[in-house]
Amino acid sequence: MKRYDVIVIGAGPAGLAAALKADENGASVLLIEREAKLGGILKQCIHDGFGLTRFNEKLSGPEYANREIEKIKKTGVSINTLTFVTKIEKNDDSFTLTLVTRDGIASVIGTKLILATGCRERTSRQIFIGGTNPSGLMTAGAAQYYINILGKMPTKRCVILGSGDIGLIMARRITLEGGQVLGVYEVKPTPSGLTRNIVQCLDDFNIPLHLSHTVTKVFGCDRLEAVEIAEVDEHMQAIEESKHIVACDALIISVGLIPENEIAEQLKIAINPKTKGPYVDQTLMTFAPHVYSCGNSLHVSDLADYVSESGELAGTYAAKSIQKERDLQEIEIDSHLMYFVPSHLDFKSPTRQVIAYFRSAGEYENATLYIEHDGKTLFKKRYLHLRPPEMERIVFSLSPDLAPATVRVYLEVKP
Amino acid sequence: MMKPTFEKTIAEISRLYPGVRTTIKDGCLLLEGEMEKWDEVVKVGYIAAQAKSEGVINNIKLKGYTPEPMRISSIQDSEYDGLKCDALIVGGGIVGTAILREFSKYDVDACLIEKENDVALHASSRNDGCIHVGMDLSRKTKKHHYLRRAVQSYEQLAEDLGVDYVKHGQTLVFTKTLAYLAMPFLFSAARKKGIKGVRLLKREELLKREPNIGKEAKFAVFFPEGAVVSPYNMVVALAENAIENGGRVLLDTAALKFEVKDHRIISVKTNRGIIYPRVVINAAGVFADIIAGMAGDQFFSIHPRRGVEMILDKKAASKSVNSTLSFYAGNSDKKAHTKGGGIIPTVDGNTVVGPTASECPEREDYQTTKEEIDALFDKHRHTLPSLSRSDVITYFAGIRASTYEEDFIVRRGKWTENIIHAAGIQSPGLTAAPAIAEDIVKIYEMVSGEKLAPKKQFNPTRKSNRLLKELSVEERDKLIKSNPDYGQIICRCEEISKGEILDCLRRPLKVHTTDGIKRRIRAGMGRCQGGFCQQLIVQIMAEEQKALLTEIKKKGEALILLDDNKGGMR
Numbered sequence: 001m002k003r004y005d006v007i008v009i010g011a012g013p014a015g016l017a018a019a020l021k022a023d024e025n026g027a028s029v030l031l032i033e034r035e036a037k038l039g040g041i042l043k044q045c046i047h048d049g050f051g052l053t054r055f056n057e058k059l060s061g062p063e064y065a066n067r068e069i070e071k072i073k074k075t076g077v078s079i080n081t082l083t084f085v086t087k088i089e090k091n092d093d094s095f096t097l098t099l100v101t102r103d104g105i106a107s108v109i110g111t112k113l114i115l116a117t118g119c120r121e122r123t124s125r126q127i128f129i130g131g132t133n134p135s136g137l138m139t140a141g142a143a144q145y146y147i148n149i150l151g152k153m154p155t156k157r158c159v160i161l162g163s164g165d166i167g168l169i170m171a172r173r174i175t176l177e178g179g180q181v182l183g184v185y186e187v188k189p190t191p192s193g194l195t196r197n198i199v200q201c202l203d204d205f206n207i208p209l210h211l212s213h214t215v216t217k218v219f220g221c222d223r224l225e226a227v228e229i230a231e232v233d234e235h236m237q238a239i240e241e242s243k244h245i246v247a248c249d250a251l252i253i254s255v256g257l258i259p260e261n262e263i264a265e266q267l268k269i270a271i272n273p274k275t276k277g278p279y280v281d282q283t284l285m286t287f288a289p290h291v292y293s294c295g296n297s298l299h300v301s302d303l304a305d306y307v308s309e310s311g312e313l314a315g316t317y318a319a320k321s322i323q324k325e326r327d328l329q330e331i332e333i334d335s336h337l338m339y340f341v342p343s344h345l346d347f348k349s350p351t352r353q354v355i356a357y358f359r360s361a362g363e364y365e366n367a368t369l370y371i372e373h374d375g376k377t378l379f380k381k382r383y384l385h386l387r388p389p390e391m392e393r394i395v396f397s398l399s400p401d402l403a404p405a406t407v408r409v410y411l412e413v414k415p
Numbered sequence: 416m417m418k419p420t421f422e423k424t425i426a427e428i429s430r431l432y433p434g435v436r437t438t439i440k441d442g443c444l445l446l447e448g449e450m451e452k453w454d455e456v457v458k459v460g461y462i463a464a465q466a467k468s469e470g471v472i473n474n475i476k477l478k479g480y481t482p483e484p485m486r487i488s489s490i491q492d493s494e495y496d497g498l499k500c501d502a503l504i505v506g507g508g509i510v511g512t513a514i515l516r517e518f519s520k521y522d523v524d525a526c527l528i529e530k531e532n533d534v535a536l537h538a539s540s541r542n543d544g545c546i547h548v549g550m551d552l553s554r555k556t557k558k559h560h561y562l563r564r565a566v567q568s569y570e571q572l573a574e575d576l577g578v579d580y581v582k583h584g585q586t587l588v589f590t591k592t593l594a595y596l597a598m599p600f601l602f603s604a605a606r607k608k609g610i611k612g613v614r615l616l617k618r619e620e621l622l623k624r625e626p627n628i629g630k631e632a633k634f635a636v637f638f639p640e641g642a643v644v645s646p647y648n649m650v651v652a653l654a655e656n657a658i659e660n661g662g663r664v665l666l667d668t669a670a671l672k673f674e675v676k677d678h679r680i681i682s683v684k685t686n687r688g689i690i691y692p693r694v695v696i697n698a699a700g701v702f703a704d705i706i707a708g709m710a711g712d713q714f715f716s717i718h719p720r721r722g723v724e725m726i727l728d729k730k731a732a733s734k735s736v737n738s739t740l741s742f743y744a745g746n747s748d749k750k751a752h753t754k755g756g757g758i759i760p761t762v763d764g765n766t767v768v769g770p771t772a773s774e775c776p777e778r779e780d781y782q783t784t785k786e787e788i789d790a791l792f793d794k795h796r797h798t799l800p801s802l803s804r805s806d807v808i809t810y811f812a813g814i815r816a817s818t819y820e821e822d823f824i825v826r827r828g829k830w831t832e833n834i835i836h837a838a839g840i841q842s843p844g845l846t847a848a849p850a851i852a853e854d855i856v857k858i859y860e861m862v863s864g865e866k867l868a869p870k871k872q873f874n875p876t877r878k879s880n881r882l883l884k885e886l887s888v889e890e891r892d893k894l895i896k897s898n899p900d901y902g903q904i905i906c907r908c909e910e911i912s913k914g915e916i917l918d919c920l921r922r923p924l925k926v927h928t929t930d931g932i933k934r935r936i937r938a939g940m941g942r943c944q945g946g947f948c949q950q951l952i953v954q955i956m957a958e959e960q961k962a963l964l965t966e967i968k969k970k971g972e973a974l975i976l977l978d979d980n981k982g983g984m985r
Contacts, residue, residue, distance in 0.1 A: 104892045
């Protein structure tokens, strides 16, 4: 049985970056991908805007992925595509993975594991839309695959539910391909996507964005024929009098992403309900020793650049860590924060620099973020504007003599 | 002579609903008129049924409502024009396919027509897959008779057909200690009904077996015969095995008109030509009364009863139940005409929660509503306190083909000589169907006056499409080495390979839609609901069936892809 220092599961931006860094730090690395090609979801993201921080350039998704793929080809990383991890078992000092491949069932052993399994889209059923379940009811990612990979139109006249980034990107894409987007409907009073996408994908194409509106019902037995739209009140309940029918041939759903952690769950790794990804420390190690999590399976990022960065962190630490014992302390967050990653700090770790990502729970102006340890402020940063859709990144450090204690993170919000 | 109960019932109806005209038609009660509310229309039907006539024909119209016509295929051709057969089965659900397979054991030319482009598209795929034990059924009913007969041999049938059958038992939970006093009666009733192995579970044992159920549970009765199958796989298997033994399944073919002369059916007009059968078997589900009417033999009415069920993620299995479980709800269930509903672990490891029950005039309206989903949560919150919206991966509606007598109809025609009805088959129809099919063949012999000779070469077994992931590593490895497509995973949630999808497309009953693949081998049935794999399945299907991507259908006649890209705005 082949044995590797580090096995990376998933070859999207996180997995590619993790494998590259683990290799760079001297580990023998196996990168496992279930699809035929590397790059993950980037393959179908042909719009630009990728790589502004990582490469200082505006790239398309495939271009961004290709830069990483070209790099990895020059390394000693072993790559298994069309390979599906069907089972993971924990041994005393390693993990045995059972793989399904076109050559048969294979097993490999890894000392450390990096989970870079990405995320999936919430479906129409998970938001309990009523009515029928016809053809034409699809997620934005599926529509994106049909149009960008297969070159086929799954719709000619659609409604988009959810103002998440993929939904916005698809509104523009469908319009460019001659389809008609009747409107983007968002149940919340504020958009879910990045401001730049609202401007570039909707405003520039005169596509209306209806805030505080949702789709309550889908019509059509075999093919979707219409949807029922309703305005919602402050409790997100549909207002009966506002209900009206919009005729269309598709409803494209962009209502959020869920980190894929089925493999983590097989290893009984604790999942943070706030992020739906594993709890991790500053080295992105989960509660299970030697298992790391990164990218969108750790928490859903808005930019591929951040996904790559967390992959790099996981790859670096997985390759370098020789540490045996941990002293995990929780990072407590206040109600103004939606989440904060890492969720824990390991005070025994030699890694004292912490790269953290957070989202605010609401829209705030002139807010100040404080990180406190034992009553003392470790870090403080002022933000002119914070919005939940825009993830923030900060770097702070822990001095070597810091006593293990709960760290508190809070936002001071001016009323 | 008018039976006194008829008189009493007619008087009661005219007192309560003066607008309704009730007449006696050859032993049946015929209701006519117009009413404002559908619930009232149904209520009158039930009152009429108290007279124990040969059947209630409820022709009362709902004011301002025109029923949707039966949905049929857009295909109009003469593919089957002039076709002759001995038995023509109308309807490709569990009952119709069980009958076709039963006929395929004999030297007889049996043909099944189904209006959809696949079998099991209505009630037979829209249920919870329970193999019931029949505790709630009176021994006087046909439901009980056929269920008990079928239960005995169901496991063997499932094995022959290569369909998973999981006998995890049925647990009826009581929340009142006082109910304990009724147990001797329950056990005696169970014995009389022929239900085997029934035993009491004291609270401690119950909670050990079912640790996740509500704390109000005091004790339970366990019925070890209770089981589950995949209902659509059962139907597909019956159809495939019948085809392999010479039966014919004509899809996209709807019975539109019957030519009846001197109480005999001469021909059946379909959208694909006129068929000349010796005998017609009516297994048309919610349309059974309409088919009977076309044949001049309507002595009963179907009143559609909707039910909604939810399916939970396999991941929720550890906080779910280990047997088909329900809380005893007293007599209220009987009034609601459901089997009480419950929490059911499926053969595939998911959990089904349901069903609701509501009367509706529509026979094919599968819309679900927020209210119905909320009702399911309300109903089962006590049974399974951990029930969570985030575990729901999908939900669906089904429509029961109920008669006002609330019992199965398995008999030859009343007025028309060469029709046999298998009608009003609602729950427990999935369980009872194989036994019903046996009787239908016997009735066929009576009607046709011909003793059927068993087919020597009949092969009861069918090659299973059991999933590769359930095989041992060695077996799976061997299969992949013989065909690498078995090693390429397409559906990540359910771990289904390309090879399995191709096999499914090459089976005896042609698959026309991606939903057809989903029902057969679960590709697209997991938590992402096909979000990742439908795109790949469309390509595999197009390649295998030498079709364009823009010709691949999801369900019915609905395409997935409408056109090529335009190449941008110019």
